[in-house]
Amino acid sequence: MEKNSGIYRHTYTQTQGPPRRKWVGRVAQSAVFLLLLLVISPWSIPGFSQLNDINNNNNNNNKDEPFQWSSIPPNPVLTYTPCFGIFQCARLSVPLNWNATEHDEEFSSTAALALIKVPARVPITDPRYGGPVLVNPGGPGESGVYQVLTDGEALQTILDSGNLESTFPTEDDGKFYDVVSFDPRGVNNTTPKLDCFSSAFQQQAWQLSMPDYGLLWDSERVIGLEWARAAALGASCSHNAGGGILPYANTAQTVEDMVHIIEQLGEWRAAEAARLLTTTTTNNIIPHHLQYQPGAEKLQYWGFSYGTVIGATFAAMHPDRVSRIVLDGVVDPADHYAGGWYTQLQDADSIISKFCEYCHLAGPDACPLYTGSSASEVEARFTSILQSLKDNPIPVSHTDSPQILTYGDAHLHLLSGMYFPFATVDQFFHLLPALEARNTSAPVLAAMAARKQAALVPTPDTAPYISAMGAVQSISCMDSLDVSTTPEFTREAFTAYLAVLTSQSRWISPSWARNKIACQGYTTRAAWKPPLRFDVQQWANTSHPLLIVGNSHDTVTPLRNARRVASIFPGSVVLQQDSEGHCSHSTPSLCTARAIRRYMQTGQLPREGLVCQPDVRPFVGCIAETKCRFSSEEGKMWEALVTLADPFKLQEAEGLYTYRF
Ligand SMILES: *[C@@H]1O[C@H](CO)[C@@H](O)[C@H](O)[C@H]1NC(C)=O
Ligand SMILES: *[C@@H]1O[C@H](CO)[C@@H](O)[C@H](O)[C@H]1NC(C)=O
Ligand SMILES: *[C@@H]1O[C@H](CO)[C@@H](O)[C@H](O)[C@H]1NC(C)=O
Ligand SMILES: *[C@@H]1O[C@H](CO)[C@@H](O)[C@H](O)[C@H]1NC(C)=O
Numbered sequence: 001m002e003k004n005s006g007i008y009r010h011t012y013t014q015t016q017g018p019p020r021r022k023w024v025g026r027v028a029q030s031a032v033f034l035l036l037l038l039v040i041s042p043w044s045i046p047g048f049s050q051l052n053d054i055n056n057n058n059n060n061n062n063k064d065e066p067f068q069w070s071s072i073p074p075n076p077v078l079t080y081t082p083c084f085g086i087f088q089c090a091r092l093s094v095p096l097n098w099n100a101t102e103h104d105e106e107f108s109s110t111a112a113l114a115l116i117k118v119p120a121r122v123p124i125t126d127p128r129y130g131g132p133v134l135v136n137p138g139g140p141g142e143s144g145v146y147q148v149l150t151d152g153e154a155l156q157t158i159l160d161s162g163n164l165e166s167t168f169p170t171e172d173d174g175k176f177y178d179v180v181s182f183d184p185r186g187v188n189n190t191t192p193k194l195d196c197f198s199s200a201f202q203q204q205a206w207q208l209s210m211p212d213y214g215l216l217w218d219s220e221r222v223i224g225l226e227w228a229r230a231a232a233l234g235a236s237c238s239h240n241a242g243g244g245i246l247p248y249a250n251t252a253q254t255v256e257d258m259v260h261i262i263e264q265l266g267e268w269r270a271a272e273a274a275r276l277l278t279t280t281t282t283n284n285i286i287p288h289h290l291q292y293q294p295g296a297e298k299l300q301y302w303g304f305s306y307g308t309v310i311g312a313t314f315a316a317m318h319p320d321r322v323s324r325i326v327l328d329g330v331v332d333p334a335d336h337y338a339g340g341w342y343t344q345l346q347d348a349d350s351i352i353s354k355f356c357e358y359c360h361l362a363g364p365d366a367c368p369l370y371t372g373s374s375a376s377e378v379e380a381r382f383t384s385i386l387q388s389l390k391d392n393p394i395p396v397s398h399t400d401s402p403q404i405l406t407y408g409d410a411h412l413h414l415l416s417g418m419y420f421p422f423a424t425v426d427q428f429f430h431l432l433p434a435l436e437a438r439n440t441s442a443p444v445l446a447a448m449a450a451r452k453q454a455a456l457v458p459t460p461d462t463a464p465y466i467s468a469m470g471a472v473q474s475i476s477c478m479d480s481l482d483v484s485t486t487p488e489f490t491r492e493a494f495t496a497y498l499a500v501l502t503s504q505s506r507w508i509s510p511s512w513a514r515n516k517i518a519c520q521g522y523t524t525r526a527a528w529k530p531p532l533r534f535d536v537q538q539w540a541n542t543s544h545p546l547l548i549v550g551n552s553h554d555t556v557t558p559l560r561n562a563r564r565v566a567s568i569f570p571g572s573v574v575l576q577q578d579s580e581g582h583c584s585h586s587t588p589s590l591c592t593a594r595a596i597r598r599y600m601q602t603g604q605l606p607r608e609g610l611v612c613q614p615d616v617r618p619f620v621g622c623i624a625e626t627k628c629r630f631s632s633e634e635g636k637m638w639e640a641l642v643t644l645a646d647p648f649k650l651q652e653a654e655g656l657y658t659y660r661f
Helices: 007-011 024-040 144-159 200-208 220-238 251-280 307-317 333-338 348-362 375-391 407-419 421-437 443-456 468-480 491-504 559-568 590-602 632-645 650-654
Strands: 081-083 087-095 110-118 129-136 176-182 299-304 322-328 394-396 403-405 547-553 573-580
Touching: 087 144, 087 251, 110 144, 110 251, 129 144, 129 251, 129 307, 129 590, 144 176, 144 590, 144 632, 176 251, 200 468, 220 468, 220 491, 251 299, 251 307, 299 307, 299 590, 307 322, 307 333, 322 590, 333 468, 348 375, 348 407, 348 421, 348 547, 348 573, 375 407, 375 421, 394 443, 403 443, 407 421, 421 443, 421 632, 421 650, 547 559, 547 590, 559 573, 573 590, 590 632
Parallel strands: 129 176, 129 299, 299 322, 322 547, 547 573
Antiparallel strands: 081 087, 087 110, 110 176, 394 403
């Protein structure tokens, strides 16, 4: 992981920033993987993936041996073991197939879910204990364990009450939550593991043999190549049922896992309350609100991106179990289950237009692509730089090995900027003038070439296994493939699809179109799919209405999906965040964070039609009202939001924050 560390960083240095921290190297290295990951996990929040090596962090209890999931046995009863420092881990046994009857072969087979918790900041017997909030990062295929390790505390800060310091705490001081997640079936530490590649090295070799984005879909030959690759990968994931888990890795099974998890959490809560009360008081009657309610425990949940499909499916299958559900960055579940891939890119290109608008507003000191006349001229310049790279890649000859910079290389930066504007759009725009000038002496281009070179030479020891690669296709395909029929998708149909997708977004359609053919090689079908449809409401009203969050300009989950899902869950409310990027946390907005906190704490929804402004915009910087200066309580929330928006501290590392505060 440390090889070549630091290359990313010095490329964009504006040097007057704060002193560099020693972990910047790893951060910088991670950015490369961040970019690679975007390619394979479109809905996910790619930054939440395996990029930081948590095991090497200092907050590990046992300094010699990192925590190993295999060191704890799967248990049908939720039993926590301390792990990764402040966290609690468990492996929870669940039926492999929730729908199996005793006549089915797999009736007594189990899976073991890897579950992790950031414990609440108060003991559960404290009147302010708010119970667990489950979170999911999306993908499909992203690791909930990884999300909690990296972001669990920041999410907790947003959800928790701001009053921890009461001398005589009462319920009126607000609630404090456990933040819990798990690796869904087919993902990371949950077993049996999904098996699409024989090793990380093989996986990376496969990934590196993808055609360049500049060439993608340009000719029938490239389409044929991609078609064959999709079929090969699908067949490989289907081989031996993907290691045994594939037919059981669809969303409905995960929803049943969540029902089981909240029941187990309820049982654990009552047992833990009994334990605490016996050791601390003579009164050992468990208060009513801590008693286990068998069959009636409810869900508190915050799901991002594909995590909104999980949330919507849960709410449809178990409407009486909803206590709080936040859907953030909404995927249209009807389109998801149909395998349509038609309802994602509608707002994508407007992100680039907005960036160019901010660039023009901010002027030449803040935006390297400023042209002096108008926002549309900035956009024309932007487009022509990328277009010319498509026709003429840049040869770089003064590194130790020959290398070229292509449209595909720039495309990775483009995607990154569009998903994570707060973290990466500055870097991306700094790169563009150098690409325009084709000046290979410019440090940014030299660094870009060196970084590409480094990524091309994985070794069996250094290649990181990306659990989402394979899982994203597998889970989507188990959700969308019809149980009884084979897909009749033709090359002609695909060409027509490409035309539709390109008209939705010129910028994202090349990488996105792969999703449409991903199910080609799958010979496996989901063992159980409940006959749920999401075009109209077919279920009882939820026991509490949902809070649905969408950005004005989201990369892959347009606001219209939020409105559509709100229309099939009566009483739910859409909160619009007026920013670019994927999911609300791609740009800090205290207004959004406060609305989510209030909903979780009190159940109160924001008023219909509320539009939250972000606190910072690309190039323009902090909005005038606050200038990013906050009171101490708001400051904590702001820091949590920055952690989520910039998971690799790229902004801080580059010293780019400084002029904004
Ligand atoms: C899988 O979980 C481990 C913790 O057990 C974490 O360190 C790793 O980054 C995760 N991998 C991915 C791909 O999310
Ligand atoms: C190329 O970049 C180098 C290093 O930044 C700079 O010194 C030089 O003037 C640039 N050349 C041109 C033609 O822009
Ligand atoms: C299996 O699923 C079907 C349809 O989703 C349902 O009718 C049936 O009751 C389920 N059986 C079990 C054992 O869960
Ligand atoms: C569901 O909620 C809607 C709107 O809140 C209401 O009009 C409708 O009667 C409810 N349906 C049922 C079955 O309670």
